[in-house]
Amino acid sequence: MIIIHPLLGPRDAQEFTYLGDASLIHRPDPEADNVAGTFYEYLYQRDNIAGEHRELWFHEQGDRSWLVIKRNTLTHDILSVELASDVARREGRSK
Amino acid sequence: MQYSAFQIFKQTLRGHVGWKPTWRSPDPKPQYDYIIVGGGGHGLATAYYLAKKYHGVNIAVFEKGWLGGGNVGRNTTIIRSNYLLDANEPFYEYSMKLWEGLEQELNYNAMISQRGIINLFHTDPQRDAFVRRGNAMRLHGADAVLLSQEALRKKCPFLNFDNARFPVLGGLWQPRGGTARHDAVAWGYARGADQHGVDIIQNCEVTGFLIRDGVCTGVETTRGQIRAKKIGVAVAGSSSRVMAKAGMRLPIESHVLQAFVSEGLKPIIPGVITFGAGHFYVSQSNKGGLVFGGDIDGYNTYAQRGNLPVVEDVCEGGVALMPMIGRARLLRMWGGCVDMSMDGSPIIDKTHIEGLYFNGGWCYGGFKATPASGVAFAHLLATDAPHDTAKAYRFDRFSRGFLIDEKGVGAQPNLH
């Protein structure tokens, strides 16, 4: 798989480490009520989608940026690549 | 038809026109007592043990493709019971015992070969951990032998003992471990289940569940609605997809594990050898091909095929451990979609929906579990209580904090 990095252009997927579903950007509030429940969902439960999947990749052997990649898990086609920091800010995270 | 040497002789004299299909291909009935979704090893074994133990019940297995098309026909055929934890070892040792009697039980040649499995170690602390595991195995009635480097040199003189990064110091050997012919296991269970009256419906996908007021009363299939009192799902890599149709999310990610076979070579590898540190394990098939693999590719996928970086990684591991195989040509490679649970251990449990049961999360190690998983899932379906050996394989262990962390595996082990 070739990942078109937004800053570095085409890079081999081998340079990256995979983390999983992009919803992991949104860590639950540890101060909220029912943290045991929200962290259980966050840590263990997954949608595990067959089809278009938004996921986190870390450019470990490159510029060490986190990316959000939309990829089809049935075909391995990569549909979009964004910096995770942009996605996180857009989705309301402050940093 | 009973298979035997006499039967072969008799059929030979008749010009082999008397052999019958190994199982029937009936049309689905509108209603069953039990429906098993998924005709892999686990689904077929479940149907077999259910039908055998609980006579007179109506059972159907629905398989969206053909028998043996899933992981049961894609794995590298290793069977073993070399686990550490109390939650695992009794279950896998029970499975090992069932393997030992399986061919007689099924009257089917599954080519079970107890040629032994050796896990290599490379450091003193790793040896200590293996000693502990071997002792745990023996406490649960399994067999385990610690091989010194000297003993290992006699068995496997071809290993690269002086590897600079991972010198081979010895191994933990389970002599009763070995291999079985993977699709013969599916066919043998299918034949046995069929003989006990189970309807095996191939090319029929379950597309939904009939659920009302928290009770599941049947399934939607590509051949219409079928009702049942109890429905058991055993669909391995498709677990999340299928259970999503019942509104459930699972602690599972689907990943790909690749496997490789070389050209046929003279007998050289004495059993199964695993080189965990180098992401490589190998055995030699009866036809002479080296059957080997390594780790999962490491990203979510349902594609049943992997990518080249892992091919390279596995082959590097193999050549580092056994330089002699460097010239063997690779004949075939493929991938299977494995159901990676978050702690690397399986689930055999009821769901919160009455009448709906789940069996999955087998990761890349569920082939060896096939017989015990079948018995345990049949027991759960029939009695609503977990089988003695499978009590820990519950959904709620994740929310309760009782993970079965055998050795830091699962979907994202973060080992490196």
Ligand SMILES: Cc1cc2nc3c(=O)[nH]c(=O)nc-3n(C[C@H](O)[C@H](O)[C@H](O)COP(=O)(O)OP(=O)(O)OC[C@H]3O[C@@H](n4cnc5c(N)ncnc54)[C@H](O)[C@@H]3O)c2cc1C
């Ligand atoms: C490359 C590879 C190597 C492996 N090596 C080993 C090994 O050496 N030792 C070991 O113990 N384990 C190994 N495993 C793991 C083992 O193969 C699996 O854990 C085990 O086979 C899974 O159970 P199963 O046989 O029931 O799965 P499967 O054979 O995958 O059965 C599931 C079935 O469900 C069907 N299905 C899916 N969705 C539906 C639907 N909606 N309706 C109807 N049917 C459906 C599928 O078509 C499939 O046939 C390996 C796996 C792979 C991929």
